[in-house]
Amino acid sequence: MHLFWAFAQFRKCLGSPCFASFEGSCRRRWKMLNAAAADRNKEPILDVLRSRLASDRPLVGLEISSGTGQHVVHFAKAFPSITWQPSEIESQSISSIEAYREHHKLQNVKPPMYLDVSQSWENWTGLQPESCDLIVNINMMHISPLACTTGLFNGVGKILKPQGLLLTYGPYAFNGSITPQSNVDFDHSLRYRNPEWGLRDVSLLKTLGQENGLRLEEIVDMPANNKCLLFHKDSVV
Ligand SMILES: C[S@@+](CC[C@H](N)C(=O)[O-])C[C@H]1O[C@@H](n2cnc3c(N)ncnc32)[C@H](O)[C@@H]1O
Numbered sequence: 001m002h003l004f005w006a007f008a009q010f011r012k013c014l015g016s017p018c019f020a021s022f023e024g025s026c027r028r029r030w031k032m033l034n035a036a037a038a039d040r041n042k043e044p045i046l047d048v049l050r051s052r053l054a055s056d057r058p059l060v061g062l063e064i065s066s067g068t069g070q071h072v073v074h075f076a077k078a079f080p081s082i083t084w085q086p087s088e089i090e091s092q093s094i095s096s097i098e099a100y101r102e103h104h105k106l107q108n109v110k111p112p113m114y115l116d117v118s119q120s121w122e123n124w125t126g127l128q129p130e131s132c133d134l135i136v137n138i139n140m141m142h143i144s145p146l147a148c149t150t151g152l153f154n155g156v157g158k159i160l161k162p163q164g165l166l167l168t169y170g171p172y173a174f175n176g177s178i179t180p181q182s183n184v185d186f187d188h189s190l191r192y193r194n195p196e197w198g199l200r201d202v203s204l205l206k207t208l209g210q211e212n213g214l215r216l217e218e219i220v221d222m223p224a225n226n227k228c229l230l231f232h233k234d235s236v237v
Pocket of ligand 1 (some may be wrong): 035037038064065066067068088089090093115116117118137138139140143144148
């Protein structure tokens with residue numbers, strides 16, 4: 001009799017809204033990927049954004065290659081007046097971003113969109129020319145083919161509003177030289193994994209920026225030998 005009662009209670013519980021919500025939360029947690037580097041660098045990058053953006057202006061922000069979604073939710077909490085559009089090429093990352101978005105219930109983060117940055121900006125579905133005030137790209141350029149870097153600057157030159165800001169973050173080379181040794185080793189390991197990967201030279205990025213109406217205005221030292229590069233859009237290209 002007790003066993004029958006327990007079984008009936010268990011079945012009732014399975015069908016209850018409470019269980020459905022518990023199950024949904026477990027499924028969501030399962031999809032929420034975690035990158036240790038993103039946990040470490042999200043606050044230092046946010047500090048750079050805080051010091052360059054007016055926190056109460058309603059702005060439109062696009063993140064290119066959002067990865068897990070950890071950055072976009074962190075930035076969205078700090079800047080509720082910015083409407084954020086995360087994007088990714090990888091389906092697992094898109095699921096993770098969506099899971100973070102649902103978990104944090106943030107009204108100012110749009111559903112993640114598929115975006116292959118190596119493609120021409122006309123294929124960046126739904127993004128209009130001069131529609132974004134801010135574009136963020138973290139730790140992508142060195143770990144993707146050069147076509148992603150050139151695509152990034154071509155696309156950002158179109159999508160950013162005049163006076164808009166592009167922030168990129170990562171390790172970089174300067175005039176053909178990489179420092180310190182840990183970044184040299186990292187560059188070798190990337191090129192060993194894929195000959196098309198490797199640290200990008202800031203002089204190349206400056207040139208790509210100029211070709212697309214983006215002026216490199218500031219290089220900010222970041223922890224662990226990384227930098228933030230801040231480009232402003234000068235004019236309509
Ligand atoms: C090292 S992860 C960085 C992810 C995230 N920004 C972060 O810092 O945690 C590099 C990211 O670049 C993305 N990526 C690679 N090729 C891409 C492409 N063609 N278009 C858009 N994203 C790309 C990968 O899917 C991956 O999420």
